Amino acid sequence: MCDNLDDYILSHISAEPEHLKRLYRRTHLRHLYPRMCSGHLQGRMLSMLSSMIKPQRILELGAYTGYSALCLAEGLAKDGQLHTIEVDDEMEDELLELFATSPGGDRITLHIGDAEEIIATIDEIWDLVYIDANKRRYVEYLDLVLPRLRRGGFIIADNTLWDGKVTDTVANHDAQTVALDRFNTYVASHPELETVIIPLRDGLTLIRRK
Numbered sequence: 653m654c655d656n657l658d659d660y661i662l663s664h665i666s667a668e669p670e671h672l673k674r675l676y677r678r679t680h681l682r683h684l685y686p687r688m689c690s691g692h693l694q695g696r697m698l699s700m701l702s703s704m705i706k707p708q709r710i711l712e713l714g715a716y717t718g719y720s721a722l723c724l725a726e727g728l729a730k731d732g733q734l735h736t737i738e739v740d741d742e743m744e745d746e747l748l749e750l751f752a753t754s755p756g757g758d759r760i761t762l763h764i765g766d767a768e769e770i771i772a773t774i775d776e777i778w779d780l781v782y783i784d785a786n787k788r789r790y791v792e793y794l795d796l797v798l799p800r801l802r803r804g805g806f807i808i809a810d811n812t813l814w815d816g817k818v819t820d821t822v823a824n825h826d827a828q829t830v831a832l833d834r835f836n837t838y839v840a841s842h843p844e845l846e847t848v849i850i851p852l853r854d855g856l857t858l859i860r861r862k
């Protein structure tokens with residue numbers, strides 16, 4: 653998207669809450685790969701989708717600096733809870749501090765470890781799952797969460813267009829592109845799922861379990 657249009661959109665959508673502005677800035681000052689942080693537009697989109705669903709239970713795979721978890725938590729139903737799983741244990745202290753001091757953070761439980769190992773240990777039925785961890789493992793994540801996603805529940809998967817690389821015809825794709833293309837093909841033909849891809853940022857796939 654051209655910068656002008658980007659700026660126009662950001663000045664014509666709901667403002668980014670102050671605590672998220674600070675988190676976005678801190679992420680850019682302190683962390684490698686700050687582009688992974690959702691940011692203003694995607695954050696407002698996640699908040700809006702969550703508010704439309706009003707989930708009791710949200711599962712997030714891939715917390716990074718916690719931006720998307722706080723946005724998704726904004727839409728939780730009364731008494732709702734969000735569980736987020738992050739494999740990088742160096743993030744633990746920072747995430748715990750963030751959730752202890754941010755609006756809605758008291759409704760977030762952090763699990764440190766590999767998503768594929770932790771998913772099975774959380775005894776919940778999910779209304780909304782946000783997949784944003786290892787791009788090579790999206791199909792495996794989907795198969796693990798689907799039996800615990802309530803009928804009519806939603807999955808949101810990030811980065812599914814992978815900078816447009818999923819449309820490349822080059823034979824020797826990198827592993828992430830191959831895996832994301834496999835995921836896109838898998839969900840599109842899955843009999844239990846309805847799927848749309850929104851070309852927002854790096855591609856956001858919305859999936860509903862029938």
Ligand SMILES: C[S@@+](CC[C@H](N)C(=O)[O-])C[C@H]1O[C@@H](n2cnc3c(N)ncnc32)[C@H](O)[C@@H]1O
Nearest residue numbers: 688689690714716719720738739766767785786
């Ligand atoms: C794209 S970032 C998440 C960004 C965050 N959801 C946001 O929107 O601000 C991906 C995160 O997934 C984590 N991750 C990668 N592989 C993982 C795994 N196997 N299990 C859990 N987390 C993983 C990475 O350490 C990284 O912090």
